[in-house]
Amino acid sequence: MDEQYSCVIIGAGPAGLSVAIAITKNSKKKVLVLDREKHPGGILNQCIHTGFGLTQYKEELTGPEYAWRVYSEAKELGIEIRLSTSVIRVSEDKVITTISAEKGIEKIKAQAIVFCTGCRERARGVIHIPGDRPAGVYTAGLAQKFINIDGYLPGKRVVILGSGDIGLIMARRLTFQGAKVLAVLEASSFVGGLSRNVVQCLDDFGIPLYLSHTIIDIVGKNRVEKVKIARVDENMRAIRGTEFEINCDTVLLSIGLIPENELAEMAQVKLDPATNGAIVDENYMTNISGIFSCGNALHVHDLVDKLAVEAQTVGKKVAEYISGGVFAESDIIVTHDDFIRYLLPKKISGKSDVRFHFRVRRPLSDVVLKLNNFERKFPYLQPNEMSSVLIPAKHFEDIEEGIQREIKIWIREN
Amino acid sequence: MVSSKSNSNNNYDVIVIGGGIVGASIIRELSRYDLKICLIEKEAELSFGVSKSNSGIVHAGFHSPPNTLKGPLCARGNFLYDQLHLELGVPFKRVGELVIIKQSEEIPDLEKFKRWGEECGVPGMKILNESEVHQYEPSLSTDVIGALYAPTAGVVNPYEFVFLLAQNAKKNGAEIKTSEEVISIGDRVAKTTEVITTKDRYNTKYIINAAGLYGDRIANMVGIYNFKIIPRKGEEYLLDKKLKGLVKQVIFPLPSKTSKGTLVIPTLDGTIMVGPSAEDIDDKNDLTTTDEVCWQIFDKAKQMIPAIHHKYLISTFAGNRPVPVKLIKNAKGKYVKDPDGDDDFIIAKTDDVPGFINVAGIQSPGLTAAPAIAEKVISILKDDGVVLKANKYFVSTNPNPKKIREMSDDELDKLIKSEPDYGKIVCRCEMVSEGEIMNAIENGAQTLDGVKFRTRAGMGRCQGGFCSFKTMELLAKGLDISPLEITKRGEGSNILVEDLKKQKEKI
């Protein structure tokens, strides 16, 4: 074994850096943050729009500014951050294999590991858009990188498929850079991204948004020439007679993000099919003792401020773990009804208060979330905004002792 | 640009038109001899015709009867793969194939294929009963009652095969020209023929027509009209690596007249692929995929392997088989479909057009047969009186390609310490390093897809979402061009449209 650390954090995005800071503030142990990129900050480096840190710093920062603050704090605390180093393997017994040009292959043994590996975008193949396969079809994040990091415009007449936040933000960015955004199409009947982004990125620029519409054909031999569009029914099938065409040279896809957990899976971490992130308990620990998960690798966050809060909690728990603390066993399974698309943590001990994070499947208004005799009213819940609720420990108390202890969280419409 | 005078550098013994698997196999076989040879390909990259878009199966060789060209050439081609694997590093693995049946009435069909195979020289085939077939392939649908098993079938990376053949031929003195299209062929004067391209003019003693879907067009240039090529489209659907190991063998249904059916294929890269469809179309350039076919293919695949599901889909593509239709002149002097014509390969010289050899209509199993087709072309040249003196400098092997994802930790560590570029990961999904990409560019990659098909960079789960620009930067550096000039797969498919840094300067 080349080296040993109390905790190794994989990923130096906002999640990884914030967790490292929280661990360091709560213990005196040796932590190491690894990232394959040359610069810390993760996805924030390409988000040059403002809107980061509103609650945390009470300021509207750009992505890189926010990243710089977190990175500076980590540096001041003397946290070791190793860049240009990719993790290629993680074993169940917490041995990490890395590769870098400088050091070749190295192995690091960790007492605890936190996966902060972020997420990737869903690509064209995943949803099978029929038609040609010319140049000019990019994920929105790739286009964002072309423009904001590399300084090139990927197209002049653009149609955006999917109304996720990156797509919305890119509609505005492309417009600023002199491209014409002809339409944003969304197959479902509601917007995927934050409402504030619809207003600030589409409405303010007169970019048309078509809900319940999708691309049924991409045409173009070498470069995209046009797309055929149709309205879709609830089952996402194109409705005949509603087809129309738009001439364009570029199609951007903003059809969702998927947590990156291939490494976690190598370490036998179990994933939740609803999030593609790890299944965690109230300590954000996975099924493998000492392996934790945080940030977009756990579930997709729309606001970095919420992520920062999560990272605080995770950091404290990891500090406790590496300082020899023993967690109460999380043997109560948390289930939920069908209004909720996902909810975490999925396992709790019942001995302490728990903050649950969840997303609903469709927009709901005037509802009550219930667990036993706990009730919390929500004037509305949106699938595009992560919601959370703190449930005090006393509401878990009267759970029957049994072989399989289970509680169910459900939502009632008024 | 067509230059008016041709110089002696432009005189060849043999020109091969078309840089697919067939052309590449032929040029490499020719490079064993002391001949001045060149291959001309119209696309920016070799293999970007039919040869990169197929199922990648090295068939055993029982699908066609022994009295065809296809049958024996397929079996012989299959046999030759082992040596190519050893010499050139062609990624290839014998996985075996199973033709499954669900009704006992179909057993005679299996027996027929087994007989054809044996007559073509296919070794080791056997007919499996119900319990055996489920032992061989546990994920098969429970209603499968038997299968024909052929152990010699394999899977190959077809495009890598083409690149490696060309790389070897080039090392042995062959010239490889890309982005250059043959537009006409002149008269034969003093035993040489003029070949005119979009870039230059050449004189050659022999022309080999290996132009795939455009074999008829090239033949027409020299006045041969007795066949045409129609495109038969096949769509393929590639699934996520999560399904790795789902099937061990290539799984076939009972074939129909026009196609071997929809297959479940364990590709060499560890993914599962389902396809192809078979549909005659009009436009040779039509490589679209459609929703209907997508559903049909998944339906058919599920009937064989129930665990297959479209939620695992990561990528889709289509290829057109060059299907030959033989023509004859009718009473009015017009060429019409020959009622007695078959759809077998056309591999022959034409007596009234000296110095011209057709290798046309190479549809499936063309990938498998290609090495044997190359042997056959050599024997046609020999029979025509060409003196084949050995090339004294011929080296049969390629340098070991450094693929870091296939190395052990120790090997890789050593490599990085001597060549640090192999420690810089560019494509994280498929683990491809900067060193490998630079290597691909040195070996002729000109486009983003050219790098992708040589190294797998951008072929994984994120489909290039993260590494595209880094690869483009390396291409720009290696080819000494601007990122704006970089294309996906050749002229007109540029990735970027404007340099924003220049825009700022303007303001």
Ligand SMILES: Cc1cc2nc3c(=O)[nH]c(=O)nc-3n(C[C@H](O)[C@H](O)[C@H](O)COP(=O)(O)OP(=O)(O)OC[C@H]3O[C@@H](n4cnc5c(N)ncnc54)[C@H](O)[C@@H]3O)c2cc1C
């Ligand atoms: C385009 C976009 C716009 C957004 N806009 C806003 C906004 O306006 N306001 C706001 O508050 N929030 C916004 N967010 C949300 C929020 O900022 C992100 O959710 C957050 O940055 C995610 O942080 P992370 O650390 O989990 O992931 P990332 O930032 O993705 O970091 C993951 C890091 O892990 C590294 N890594 C992964 N695998 C490995 C490996 N094998 N080896 C080494 N390193 C590895 C990666 O290189 C990366 O640096 C936006 C998000 C996106 C994607």
Ligand SMILES: Cc1cc2nc3c(=O)[nH]c(=O)nc-3n(C[C@H](O)[C@H](O)[C@H](O)COP(=O)(O)OP(=O)(O)OC[C@H]3O[C@@H](n4cnc5c(N)ncnc54)[C@H](O)[C@@H]3O)c2cc1C
């Ligand atoms: C969907 C599908 C699945 C298949 N699966 C299999 C399989 O599993 N196993 C198998 O054995 N076979 C398979 N095949 C068949 C196999 O792919 C073909 O037989 C083989 O690739 C044909 O190779 P080729 O070199 O003749 O054609 P091509 O690869 O098309 O090469 C011809 C080249 O000539 C070039 N060209 C044309 N005109 C000109 C010109 N005027 N000037 C210069 N260059 C020119 C073209 O650009 C092209 O690159 C499949 C085919 C399809 C479509």
